[in-house]
Amino acid sequence: MQLIGMLDSPYVRRVAISMRLMGIPFEHRSLSVFGGFDEFRTLNPVVKAPTLICDDGSALMDSTLILDYLDSLNAGRLSLMPTEPAARQRTLRVIGLALAGSEKAVQVVYETRLRPADKQHAPWLARVRLQLGAALDGLEAEFARHAPSTSALDQAGVSSAVTWRFVHEMLPEIVNIDDYPLLRDWGSEAERHPAFIATPFA
């Protein structure tokens, strides 16, 4: 299998780290959806990162759908999704907050770095920044109730740490890491895990 996309994408990175944790071998092709647009189109004409090229050549996209497929391959081995209902509900809530945080951060990046300054829409940016702050607040509140740990790393832990890294690396001007001490500490702990070290944000 080939995983296509750059590790500066939180979506690509969450899939790559998960594959390492699950022990699923893959080849990583670090192609940009911008600079590598034409080459990316030959693999997936929709140009979405991540794209997973399966062993039969089929191209899957969307990190959550790719992880769902990988989970089916890994049946009976390590899964990053708890099955007990209360634990699964908590995991899904954290993943939802993390994915929303990534989505809003990506929107800020696209709006401020891709769109010419005279075409940027301040009310839209203000709305997205508010949503990003709410997602990070939600994660901080969840961690106050239930702290993640690398000794029991699940998809909530992977996705929240990956989002945190992306958000504070890409948007230091709007996210003060000390406003989120639990996320900051979790991010530091997770980044020391071998699966994270082997999958560097770049």
Ligand SMILES: N[C@@H](CCC(=O)N[C@@H](CS)C(=O)NCC(=O)O)C(=O)O
């Ligand atoms: N919901 C998707 C979001 C993926 C996404 O938007 N990836 C970005 C890169 S960070 C991308 O493909 N951007 C190019 C585009 O949307 O045209 C997922 O979870 O994989």
